[in-house]
Amino acid sequence: MTGKRATHEIGWRGLLFPLLLGVPMAIGIGALAATFNEGPTLVTTVAFTLATMPASVGIWMIVFRPPSTPEYHEDTVEHRWMSRATSGAFLDLVTGLGVLLTVISVFDLEIGSQLVLVVLLLAAGADVFTRYAVLRRREV
Amino acid sequence: MGNDLPRRRAERHWSQSDLAARVGVTRQTIISIEKGRFDPSLGLAFKLAGVFGCRIEDIFSPDEQPIRSLTSS
Numbered sequence: 001m002t003g004k005r006a007t008h009e010i011g012w013r014g015l016l017f018p019l020l021l022g023v024p025m026a027i028g029i030g031a032l033a034a035t036f037n038e039g040p041t042l043v044t045t046v047a048f049t050l051a052t053m054p055a056s057v058g059i060w061m062i063v064f065r066p067p068s069t070p071e072y073h074e075d076t077v078e079h080r081w082m083s084r085a086t087s088g089a090f091l092d093l094v095t096g097l098g099v100l101l102t103v104i105s106v107f108d109l110e111i112g113s114q115l116v117l118v119v120l121l122l123a124a125g126a127d128v129f130t131r132y133a134v135l136r137r138r139e140v
Numbered sequence: 141m142g143n144d145l146p147r148r149r150a151e152r153h154w155s156q157s158d159l160a161a162r163v164g165v166t167r168q169t170i171i172s173i174e175k176g177r178f179d180p181s182l183g184l185a186f187k188l189a190g191v192f193g194c195r196i197e198d199i200f201s202p203d204e205q206p207i208r209s210l211t212s213s
Contacts, residue, residue, distance in 0.1 A: 070160075070164055070165050070166050070169075071164030071165075072163070072164040072165055072183070072184065072187075074181075075163075075164070075165050075169070075180065075181050075183060075184040076165045076166045076168070076169045077166070077168055077169040077172040077173075077178045078166060078168060078169070080178065139172055139175075139177045139178070140168070140171075140172075
């Protein structure tokens with residue numbers, strides 16, 4: 001048992017490693033995209049780098065959790081809220097995919113895979129965010 | 141689930157943040173437990189009992205009513 005404060009402050013140390021790893025990773029993805037996509041190399045690289053930067057840094061922020069993160073994170077109410085939000089969003093996503101697949105099959109629609117994936121990704125993110133906010137508002 | 145965490149915490153002059161730091165969770169978790177809106181895991185219940193030097197059933201009760209510990213009865 002420690003007397004360590006359990007807060008959610010990130011601090012510069014919590015950002016240093018994610019930035020050091022996330023920024024080159026985003027640039028790498030940008031360069032890779034420029035290799036396989038047609039169009040101006042610089043523009044493609046910059047566009048993909050900027051688009052993937054939040055996710056690239058965010059992934060490493062999860063990996064390098066700040067030292068101020070609660071020692072027993074899985075026992076916190078925030079962890080419970082996130083578990084419920086993500087499981088609920090997963091069911092929503094599966095249902096949405098089923099409905100979408102039915103509609104596409106019945107009407108024999110041709111939809112770009114990139115568009116579908118972007119919409120699903122955004123919808124899933126918004127779903128988790130909304131569910132988490134509702135749970136937090138209900139219980140706080 | 142009822143509990144007497146607020147009373148035990150007040151006896152020791154601990155804030156919710158103090159108790160949260162002692163058991164390694166967030167302050168919001170302690171708030172939710174005290175309000176009876178979050179049932180702690182068995183591990184966390186043992187930790188809470190450990191910092192107060194009592195048994196789990198001295199702190200928590202299955203109903204909504206705050207329990208009276210053996211020492212106060």
